Amino acid sequence: xxxxxxxxxxxxxxxxxxxxxxxxxxxxxxxxxxxxxxxxxxxxxxxxxxxxxxxxxxxxxxxxxxxxxxxxxxxxxxxxxxxxxxxxxxxxxxxxxxxxxxxxxxxxxxxxxxxxxxxxxxxxxxxxxxxxxxxxxxxxxxxxxxxxxxxxxxxxxxxxxxxxxxxxxxxxxxxxxxxxxxxxxxxxxxxxxxxxxxxxxxxxxxxxxxxxxxxxxxxxxxxxxxxxxxxxxxxxxxxxxxx
Amino acid sequence: xxxxxxxxxxxxxxxxxxxxxxxxxxxxxxxxxxxxxxxxxxxxxxxxxxxxxxxxxxxxxxxxxxxxxxxxxxxxxxxxxxxxxxxxxxxxxxxxxxxxxxxxxxxxxxxxxxxxxxxxxxxxxxxxxxxxxxxxxxxxxxxxxxxxxxxxxxxxxxxxxxxxxxxxxxxxxxxxxxxxxxxxxxxxxxxxxxxxxxxxxxxxxxxxxxxxxxxxxxxxxxxxxxxxxxxxxxxxxxxxxxx
Numbered sequence: 001x002x003x004x005x006x007x008x009x010x011x012x013x014x015x016x017x018x019x020x021x022x023x024x025x026x027x028x029x030x031x032x033x034x035x036x037x038x039x040x041x042x043x044x045x046x047x048x049x050x051x052x053x054x055x056x057x058x059x060x061x062x063x064x065x066x067x068x069x070x071x072x073x074x075x076x077x078x079x080x081x082x083x084x085x086x087x088x089x090x091x092x093x094x095x096x097x098x099x100x101x102x103x104x105x106x107x108x109x110x111x112x113x114x115x116x117x118x119x120x121x122x123x124x125x126x127x128x129x130x131x132x133x134x135x136x137x138x139x140x141x142x143x144x145x146x147x148x149x150x151x152x153x154x155x156x157x158x159x160x161x162x163x164x165x166x167x168x169x170x171x172x173x174x175x176x177x178x179x180x181x182x183x184x185x186x187x188x189x190x191x192x193x194x195x196x197x198x199x200x201x202x203x204x205x206x207x208x209x210x211x212x213x214x215x216x217x218x219x220x221x222x223x224x225x226x227x228x229x230x231x232x233x234x235x236x237x238x239x240x241x242x243x
Numbered sequence: 244x245x246x247x248x249x250x251x252x253x254x255x256x257x258x259x260x261x262x263x264x265x266x267x268x269x270x271x272x273x274x275x276x277x278x279x280x281x282x283x284x285x286x287x288x289x290x291x292x293x294x295x296x297x298x299x300x301x302x303x304x305x306x307x308x309x310x311x312x313x314x315x316x317x318x319x320x321x322x323x324x325x326x327x328x329x330x331x332x333x334x335x336x337x338x339x340x341x342x343x344x345x346x347x348x349x350x351x352x353x354x355x356x357x358x359x360x361x362x363x364x365x366x367x368x369x370x371x372x373x374x375x376x377x378x379x380x381x382x383x384x385x386x387x388x389x390x391x392x393x394x395x396x397x398x399x400x401x402x403x404x405x406x407x408x409x410x411x412x413x414x415x416x417x418x419x420x421x422x423x424x425x426x427x428x429x430x431x432x433x434x435x436x437x438x439x440x441x442x443x444x445x446x447x448x449x450x451x452x453x454x455x456x457x458x459x460x461x462x463x464x465x466x467x468x469x470x471x472x473x474x475x476x477x478x479x480x481x482x483x484x485x486x
Binding site: 193209 | 254255260261268274280281284285287292299364435438439445446451452
């Protein structure tokens with residue numbers, strides 16, 4: 001199975017002012033192509049905190065490390081600087097994005113347009129040296145793909161529309177996992193704990209499963225990338241189904 | 244400033260099937276009493292993954308480490324076992340919770356009632372030896388308060404209604420921080436980047452701030468536990484306000 005980790009910097013997310021819907025979207029998209037998210041880490045908009053989180057994640061050697069957010073151009077946007085420090089790489093400008101920002105400015109109100117491509121605005125085009133730019137179809141900030149040992153580091157904006165458009169363009173191209181077989185099965189009415197013998201059997205099979213009670217209805221979810229094991233698990237579940 | 248970390252085990256949260264609303268609730272409640280959340284970590288329902296996350300968090304010595312979820316009694320509920328391994332402490336039963344489970348069973352359908360306090364059901368009352376039980380006003384699972392060096396470890400159920408009731412009972416008692424002064428100030432219409440000189444000034448003051456553009460409206464949030472600094476920051480912000 002291919003594994004991903006997600007790191008999300010953002011004070012607002014840690015202060016509880018915003019509910020995170022980006023990472024569920026990412027995780028679902030990854031799972032559709034057989035990549036399972038193993039860990040999600042939220043850190044504050046602080047370079048040192050972000051550097052630590054990136055280093056820790058890379059030491060666990062996930063197949064993918066996604067970082068979402070912090071690609072704006074104000075001081076609380078620390079993702080580019082954090083990456084630069086964690087990877088010991090300098091920052092450069094992506095020429096295509098610089099041109100794209102100029103194009104975007106032409107469509108804006110005259111006051112904004114007049115100032116043109118300021119040093120600050122150029123910030124949207126800053127990428128890690130040697131990284132592959134991921135173009136933003138919606139906003140200004142450029143994403144990045146960085147290869148680091150066994151890990152593909154994918155850096156995405158935090159604005160949901162921008163993030164989604166970028167991820168959708170990478171699914172099945174950059175993100176390629178193995179097929180995962182998964183099913184949610186209704187066991188019947190009863191108490192969750194009455195199905196513990198089923199859990200024991202599934203544990204012996206070493207298949208991933210979860211138990212989901214809804215009131216007095218109990219469901220079980222089984223998941224495997226091994227079709228044989230998955231089919232075996234299904235047969236076991238059948239034995240415990242209540243009519 | 245007092246700091247908290249939150250660890251949340253849950254495959255469903257990592258697979259993107261569920262949006263996490265527990266941690267925003269927790270973070271807001273903590274912030275109200277002056278405790279800032281520094282990191283949130285989501286791990287799979289896997290004992291080893293949870294043990295690692297607990298050990299890593301404790302090594303950073305937060306004032307509070309909250310763990311939410313995994314207190315059910317099926318095999319994918321790994322929080323008690325993870326805590327036992329991470330802290331090298333055995334598990335015991337909380338007598339009050341055992342009695343409470345018996346009371347709860349009396350009110351249930353006859354089929355459930357008859358079997359009584361089974362070994363499995365006793366699982367809801369299992370707590371780490373030497374921990375202080377936190378009673379559940381809504382459901383069966385017992386919470387825990389564990390003192391570990393400088394950190395207060397608070398273990399809560401993942402069911403939102405149970406978690407909320409428990410947290411509300413701890414606010415201002417177990418969770419006590421320092422007063423934090425915070426304000427969201429409207430700067431005026433413009434482009435976010437036009438306010439960078441303000442960001443520079445606030446950075447020099449070493450006060451926490453965030454920039455929040457909404458369309459062409461720009462807001463700034465300032466935050467400090469030092470009233471003097473906070474007032475100074477407010478004056479700086481006033482200078483940059485556009486009428």
